[in-house]
Amino acid sequence: MPPAVSRTPTDSAVTLAHIMSEHDTNLYGTVHGGVVMKLIDDAAAAAAGRHAGVPAVTVSVEEMSFLAPVRAGDLLTVRARVDHAGRSSMDVSVVVTAERWNLTGPVTRVATAQLVFVAVDADGQPHRVPALVPESTVEQRRERLARERRARRAKGEAG
Ligand SMILES: CC(C)(COP(=O)(O)OP(=O)(O)OC[C@H]1O[C@@H](n2cnc3c(N)ncnc32)[C@H](O)[C@@H]1OP(=O)(O)O)[C@@H](O)C(=O)NCCC(=O)NCCS
Structure with missing residues (x-):
């Protein structure tokens, strides 16, 4: 039986908001992709854990795109949300934006990602998660798209 509670x-x-420092940069003076990936994973894990009500572990990174360079001093904002909940897995989307250190330009979208998490019990085994109830039409569309991705994954596994 799934948990009685459902969540939006x-x-x-x-x-999550984080100011990049020079310790995060590579030899070219821009921030390492791995630093941004860790922030994405942290935010996504927190969203998945919040939905599940128990810890959730990353099982798959479905998509990760770096759209513009990030530099020391930039204020990064990492927004994660659960798009779809299965039996124990959750599809999570993340958008990362940067406010440049001189705060003159527009807020820039610097990365996007889609990840899959699995809620786990104390023994590290998959744990049932609450149903996801998308409210707005945008959330309903995201849920449908995530369900389609999940169906494609299942087909890939079968083939
Ligand atoms: C999470 C874990 C316990 C799941 O074990 P498992 O044997 O794959 O479990 P199941 O086959 O029952 O699958 C559980 C769910 O995960 C989903 N899943 C498993 N592997 C997946 C993958 N690679 N991509 C997407 N979904 C996946 C399944 O579809 C299933 O979803 P559902 O319950 O919503 O239907 C196991 O894979 C694990 O411990 N992985 C390591 C996780 C980790 O340590 N992450 C941090 C990396 S450092």
């Missing part, structure tokens, strides 16, 4: 995407959405 807003219930578990997470926003």
Whole structure:
């Protein structure tokens, strides 16, 4: 039986903000992709854990795109939300934006990602998660798209 409680995407959405330092940069003076990936994974894990009500582990990174360079001094905002909940797995989307250190330009979208998490019990085994109830039409569309991705994954596994 799934947990009696259900949650909306807003219930578990997470926003992390982080100022990049020179310790995060590579030899070219821009921030390492791995630093941004860790922030994405942290925010997504927090959103998945919030939805599940138990810890959730990353099982798959479905998509990760770096759209613009990040530099020391930039204020990164990492927004994660659960798009779809299965039996124990959750599809999570993340959008990362940067406010440049001189704060003159527009807020820039610098990365996007889609990950899959699995809620786990104390023994590290998959744990049933609450149903996701998308409210707005945008949330309903995201849920449908995530369900389609999940169906494609299942087909890939079968083939
Ligand atoms: C999470 C874990 C316990 C799941 O074990 P498992 O044997 O794959 O479990 P199942 O086959 O029952 O699958 C559980 C769910 O995960 C989903 N899943 C498993 N592997 C997946 C993958 N690679 N991509 C997407 N979904 C996946 C399944 O579809 C299933 O979803 P559902 O319950 O919503 O239907 C196991 O894979 C694990 O411990 N992985 C390591 C996780 C980890 O340590 N992450 C941090 C990386 S450092």
